[in-house]
Amino acid sequence: MGKELNFDSIRPYKDEEIHEVFERLINEVNFLELIKFLYPNFSTEQFLKKLLSIQSIREFQTEVIYPYVKEVLRTTTKGISHSGLDKLDPNGHYLFISNHRDIVLDSAILNILMVENGFSTTEIAIGDNLLIYPWITDLVKLNKSFIVQRNLPVRQMMESTQRLSAYIRQTLTERNQSIWIAQREGRSKDGDDRTQVSLLKMLNMSGNGDFAKNFKEIKIVPLSISYEYDPCDYLKALEFQMKRDNPEYKKTQADDLKHMGAGLRGRKGRVHFGFGDPIDTELSGLADLSKNDQLQALAETIDNQIHNNYKFYPGNFIADDLFTNHTRHITKYTDEDKSTFLAYLDEHLSRIDGDKEFLHSALLEMYANPVKNFYTNDDK
Template sequence: MNEFDDIRPYYDSEVPDVLARLAIDREFIDTLMSIKYRRLGRWMPWLMRPLISRVLRKAFAKIDNVRDFQEAVGTSMANLLRNIGTEVTVSGLEKLDPDSAYLYISNHRDIAMDPAFVNFVLYHNGRDTVRIAIGDNLLTKDFTSDLMRINKSFIVKRSPVGRREKLTALVQLSRYIRFSLLEERASVWIAQREGRAKDGVDKTEKALLKMLSLSKTKEQSFAEAIRELKVVPVAISYELDPLDEAKAKELYTRQTAGAYEKEAHEDLLSIYQGIVGRKGSVHVTFGDPLDGSIDTPEAMAEAVDRQIIGNYHLQPTNLIAFQKLEGDSPQLAHWKAQHPCDWARKTRAFEGRILAMPEAYRDIVLNMYANPVRSKLKLGLV
């Protein structure tokens, strides 16, 4: 057994067996039924299950490898984005060598769509897609693990509780990321933090950066080990967050009750809502590879944050929310001038979205959208 077999993405040779397993997986079929055919599934599950299984087998028969699977996913994603009116734009990619493998570290707003949008813009610009780091806390079902690993995801073990077990898992993860980049020449995506930035404040966790250095040789300095990985910060901005109200509910509950208990399979529902919900415009900005002289996790975290915050493409909703909370300013007027749109219509639509939420959540959501503006101002990135 290879040292990475329990966390790596599936190989092409494994794809047919994985798809055959998914086509008859009862929980996967029931999940699809509850999403797409809820009423029929309740009335006639005995009929719907074999029909869904047959549809899956027919669709999977056209897929022989990981690339086939990702192309099918990409086609479905393009159709979905068109149907929900999402426009995806990208900048900065032209600065990166298409033949190099990079470690992309991005801000984290959506469980599935952050890496999906990175892959989407890479694929449509003729670049290879990335291997995606995903926490095992999200893989509560066997079929979710299969779906993620067939889509070039690798597993971040967050379940170990003992100190030794945690360190072993972190070293394995660090070694796999380095192996992917340096030996297999495959780019990797990882979020800058564990868990989404539900409050809209993007900040890199130093623990993540320390993990990346666990696989360095004894002779290497931190700077040398990180330089090899070709780290590129990536900023992803959404005009609308399909889960803004759900995030506000969690933040409000933590503020008032001191803790928030997730419901069973809440993450799976968040993944689904994040995929199908309206997002408005989405922009992905690729930064510059980090300076090779960065010699501490603290300095690296600052460098990543500065690029992510500086490159974050402010959306009209960010500016409207900031204006409502902080008032007008010359800098705000400058940013608004960069968006040639019907501001009155945008403002009415956003105000309607906020007013449709429970009153207790409204300021939380406004701050969520306004915080990227505050982050830029705080660092003087205007």
């Protein structure tokens, strides 16, 4: 199927296409303004000269994207840690399915870790709702992103889903190129990380074998992303209130840009990426289930690894104790930890107007839910 479909509308750019893209970008006023903001230590002329000297996607990532992301992490985090990556083969291909916290940085940090540990960077799934301007599409496709098309009419959506499934399978199995994709459409706003069965249905569409074979060949690795502080948490809480007050409320493109900016600039504390084990042997045990039950069981297998590999910080335990009105985690944090976390919440609440009691509860819940999910898994 992969060879019969044209992927040009969704695939990343190739090396031989980048200079045509650069020529478009250097004539885009908004792109030039972004460069001044992202790279204040370089003149626009210096940056453009550097850009036009680049000959490959890999060079673009290592010379342009990598230094910027490293500087963001240096100034807004207290360090990036990871676990489980040493169990994976740098020469292999994996489909990293992860929980999703930050629009830009989740995949960007993953690719920093890939580079620093001898892996090739992953291709990145990105929803077309974020591609507000054509130059943003150019920019993300230079950074090895492929497009997930959304909100199409039913017939077009089916064709788009088949194309996406075939593209992902071909990229993994024929090009030996790893991929990152979020476990659900959009980010988990409340921290309750659950894999959408519809994502797994899409992945299965392009397989030519039985259920186990189809998923074994794409080598799913669950990835658990943990931020000590989510810089967009107050915006997510406000979105909950807006939806409470108006069930028809939908985020605008301007809101997405605000979330991107807050995610890049806001403090994050410590950040951890927990790589799980490739899902393989578990698949054979699902053979006797119905197709829907197989998909649900696979989603739960992915979720269990994401929940179990989540890195907890004092704020998670404090939030769980306060949200559920108990003290079962009191030995896992100090009075100073509690004061620091509550001061952080108060500072973020001061940035928005609204129902403060509701917003405070929403913030507690999003930090508490990963703890709840960990302790409700079996044998905890």
